[in-house]
Amino acid sequence: MSESIDHTLRGSWTPSGAGAAPLSAHAVRWLRQRTGLGEQLTPAVPPSLIEIPEDVLPQAAHAELVALVGAENVLTEPGQRLGRAGGLSYSDLIRRRRGTGVTVPDAVVLPADPGQVQRVLELCVRHDLAVVPFGGGTSVVGGVDALRGDKVAAVTLDLARLDRLISVDPVSHVAVMQAGMRAPDAEALLAAHGFTLGHFPQSFERATIGGFAATRSAGQASSGYGRFESLVEGVRLATPAGEWQLGTAPASAAGPDLRHLAVGSEGALGVITEVALRVRPAPVHSRYEAVILDGWQSGSDAVRALAQSHALADVTRLSDRDETEVQVELSGGMQARVLWALLRARRVHEPCMLVLGWDAATRRELDDRRDATWRVLRRFRPVRLGDKVGESWKANRFSGPRQRDTLLDYGVCVETLETATHWAGLSELRSAVRAALLRTLESEGKPPIVMCHLSHAYETGASLYFTVLAVRDQQDPLGQWQRAKQAATEAITERSPGRAMGRGTITHHHAVGTDHKPWLAGEVGPVGVRVLAAAKQAVDPTGILNPGKLVDGE
Numbered sequence: 071m072s073e074s075i076d077h078t079l080r081g082s083w084t085p086s087g088a089g090a091a092p093l094s095a096h097a098v099r100w101l102r103q104r105t106g107l108g109e110q111l112t113p114a115v116p117p118s119l120i121e122i123p124e125d126v127l128p129q130a131a132h133a134e135l136v137a138l139v140g141a142e143n144v145l146t147e148p149g150q151r152l153g154r155a156g157g158l159s160y161s162d163l164i165r166r167r168r169g170t171g172v173t174v175p176d177a178v179v180l181p182a183d184p185g186q187v188q189r190v191l192e193l194c195v196r197h198d199l200a201v202v203p204f205g206g207g208t209s210v211v212g213g214v215d216a217l218r219g220d221k222v223a224a225v226t227l228d229l230a231r232l233d234r235l236i237s238v239d240p241v242s243h244v245a246v247m248q249a250g251m252r253a254p255d256a257e258a259l260l261a262a263h264g265f266t267l268g269h270f271p272q273s274f275e276r277a278t279i280g281g282f283a284a285t286r287s288a289g290q291a292s293s294g295y296g297r298f299e300s301l302v303e304g305v306r307l308a309t310p311a312g313e314w315q316l317g318t319a320p321a322s323a324a325g326p327d328l329r330h331l332a333v334g335s336e337g338a339l340g341v342i343t344e345v346a347l348r349v350r351p352a353p354v355h356s357r358y359e360a361v362i363l364d365g366w367q368s369g370s371d372a373v374r375a376l377a378q379s380h381a382l383a384d385v386t387r388l389s390d391r392d393e394t395e396v397q398v399e400l401s402g403g404m405q406a407r408v409l410w411a412l413l414r415a416r417r418v419h420e421p422c423m424l425v426l427g428w429d430a431a432t433r434r435e436l437d438d439r440r441d442a443t444w445r446v447l448r449r450f451r452p453v454r455l456g457d458k459v460g461e462s463w464k465a466n467r468f469s470g471p472r473q474r475d476t477l478l479d480y481g482v483c484v485e486t487l488e489t490a491t492h493w494a495g496l497s498e499l500r501s502a503v504r505a506a507l508l509r510t511l512e513s514e515g516k517p518p519i520v521m522c523h524l525s526h527a528y529e530t531g532a533s534l535y536f537t538v539l540a541v542r543d544q545q546d547p548l549g550q551w552q553r554a555k556q557a558a559t560e561a562i563t564e565r566s567p568g569r570a571m572g573r574g575t576i577t578h579h580h581a582v583g584t585d586h587k588p589w590l591a592g593e594v595g596p597v598g599v600r601v602l603a604a605a606k607q608a609v610d611p612t613g614i615l616n617p618g619k620l621v622d623g624e
């Protein structure tokens with residue numbers, strides 16, 4: 071996290087782009103050998119060559135917005151609009167790197183507080199403008215695409231100015247934050263009160279509190295701290311039907327928990343302006359270690375045993391053999407040679423790395439928690455790599471997006487997808503998705519690398535996170551990934567006579583957006599879709615909120 075993040079950068083994660091995480095000569099050689107990657111580099115076109123359509127915001131609407139939030143907070147310059155155009159998936163980055171097909175909003179509006187958000191929505195209803203709530207813009211499912219739907223123009227509502235810590239209740243351990251606060255700022259402000267949220271997704275440097283709540287995000291330490299929705303005590307939303315405030319107690323039997331209509335609502339049911347969050351005392355001690363387990367089945371059995379005996383570390387992340395190999399090879403030739411020799415000597419056939427990280431208030435608590443984990447793990451015959459590898463994983467835990475910038479320059483198709491299921495079906499789900507990705511990405515005899523890790527474990531099941539590295543189809547890079555994604559999602563959702571539901575969920579934490587919307591009805595059923603549509607009708611009768619995402623109006 072050495073570089074400061076400018077979230078309006080839409081073509082790379084940091085200003086240095088590929089320079090932020092250069093690949094070693096060994097890594098490039100290994101990648102070329104393994105995937106058949108060519109020598110040609112594929113740099114992005116300069117922003118000046120990106121096609122930006124004229125804005126179609128009506129003058130009267132523009133004037134009223136200016137009167138409401140101030141001229142400096144209504145952005146209509148092409149570069150400013152481009153700075154909030156779309157999310158940060160592989161397809162988003164490819165569109166911007168090639169300069170075509172980018173969905174650019176007609177205006178960007180930055181309200182100052184919840185009251186202004188409410189009034190902006192009322193104004194947009196009057197002028198029939200689509201509103202796209204925008205936090206950190208890190209969506210990877212099309213969630214912040216500036217789609218207009220059947221509206222007159224698309225306004226992106228950037229919540230960056232709602233960045234205050236409203237209150238900390240040190241007795242109840244509840245903090246109230248405005249939605250536009252970025253995760254690093256939230257952690258820094260909480261640390262001053264001795265607390266942490268413990269929410270560390272890989273997008274930590276850019277993403278916001280409101281974005282986490284709107285997408286039911288899961289972080290790297292969610293096995294210990296819980297997914298974001300389990301941290302939410304209350305939510306304040308602006309909706310076209312009026313303000314909506316939810317959550318007065320830690321638990322309640324006052325009908326269905328409506329907080330969960332707001333959490334995961336992806337900007338389609340309201341704009342989250344404040345979130346009350348459960349916070350924990352900041353840890354004083356922490357330790358990260360890594361071990362190698364022999365085989366995916368043995369590894370996932372070990373994580374299941376940890377989950378079911380309540381001995382999970384806060385970070386519990388199992389990589390399959392391909393991901394272990396890529397992690398080791400990309401980290402350097404010397405380390406790779408030493409590790410492979412060690413594992414050969416220990417007769418490990420299918421090395422799967424398990425990273426474990428514990429946080430604790432006292433040395434004693436840390437030791438007790440580690441002991442509990444190791445008591446369960448021991449019977450799976452782990453090869454201990456020690457804390458150096460574990461701490462190095464921790465130090466590089468946010469480097470993935472920087473490495474992606476580099477791989478994009480080398481002409482790699484690099485993308486991820488995720489799902490979850492019960493333990494009984496986990497290996498079958500992994501095999502089915504892997505096979506679908508390998509089949510669709512294999513082209514001209516150039517084998518893709520399909521990696522998988524399990525990073526969120528529950529008593530009843532776990533998530534699977536796939537990453538692919540393949541030689542990019544330069545003629546049709548978007549089609550290449552869309553075909554792979556389609557095949558993988560069909561493998562996830564496929565039903566069989568013996569299985570009434572699909573093999574897993576269409577998304578464990580990336581949310582629905584535009585990308586998973588075609589499969590949502592299959593997951594929640596036609597009644598579920600009508601319930602969602604009825605909720606939308608109640609809060610957003612004219613359908614201005616985030617058209618094309620999650621749910622359509624009735």
Ligand SMILES: Cc1cc2nc3c(=O)[nH]c(=O)nc-3n(C[C@H](O)[C@H](O)[C@H](O)COP(=O)(O)OP(=O)(O)OC[C@H]3O[C@@H](n4cnc5c(N)ncnc54)[C@H](O)[C@@H]3O)c2cc1C
Pocket residue numbers: 157158159202203204205206207208209210213214229249250270271272273276277278279280281282283284285286287288289290335336337338340341342343470471579580581583616619
């Ligand atoms: C490199 C990378 C790594 C990632 N790693 C993870 C990970 O480890 N775990 C994980 O869960 N996700 C991950 N993601 C996905 C993404 O970061 C999450 O979905 C995150 O929660 C989005 O937060 P954001 O503030 O960027 O929201 P945005 O991308 O701005 O918005 C996401 C969705 O929420 C809506 N929204 C945003 N703010 C509000 C609001 N205040 N009110 C109502 N709706 C709102 C938007 O309209 C959109 O539909 C990753 C993404 C990238 C690019």
